[in-house]
Amino acid sequence: GNNTARSLCLAAAMSGMEFRFAAPEGYELPADVVARAEELAAASGGSVARLRDPREAVKGADVVYTDVWASMGQEEESAARREAFQGYQVDAELMSLAKADAIFMHDLPAHRGEEVSAEVIEGAQSVVFDQAENRLHAQKGALALILGEESG
Structure with a gap:
């Protein structure tokens, strides 16, 4: 699991949410993160559930969240990761298993046609651009806090 998945798992666990994580063998969340969650x-x-089947993970979900299959620094692994994650793409068929009013999230940048289909990321259930805007405001708040502490 990547940093986004780790953070989501721990935050959801702290907040009393049901968190389901689907990944192919070898790409699971680390055991210490799962134990803490x-x-x-x-x-x-x-609750925290580790699954192999992405369909089982999104069934009845309120939120479907994915991230890139190869993060910065993992470029050499990208071909192997694309192969391992085949079947994990969030597409319209997968989203149809979530609740009808479920939202789709991604922390961007996304690779359309890999981890998410263009139809989903550009569709009505996608909130990725609102999510990006909210991140901007959170970053501005963090900067204001840091700069305020340094100057005060």
Whole structure:
């Protein structure tokens, strides 16, 4: 699992959410992250499930979130990762298994045709551009806090 998946898993567990993570063999979340998330989920009323089948992971979901299959620094692994993640693309068929009012999220930049289809990322359920705008405001707030502490 990548940093986004780790952070989402821990945040969802702290918040009492049901978190389902699907990945091919060899790309699972690290055991220590899962163990910590399970502790947090037990305290908050949430749950954590590690799955192989992306269809099982999105069934009835409120939010479907994916990320790039190869992050920065993993370029040499990109061909192997594309092969391993075949069948994990978030497309219209996969989104149809989530709740009818489910939203699609991605922290961008996305590779249309790899981890997400153009139809989904540009569709009505996609909130990726709102998500990017919200990230901008969060970053501005963090900068204001940091600069305020340094000058004060």
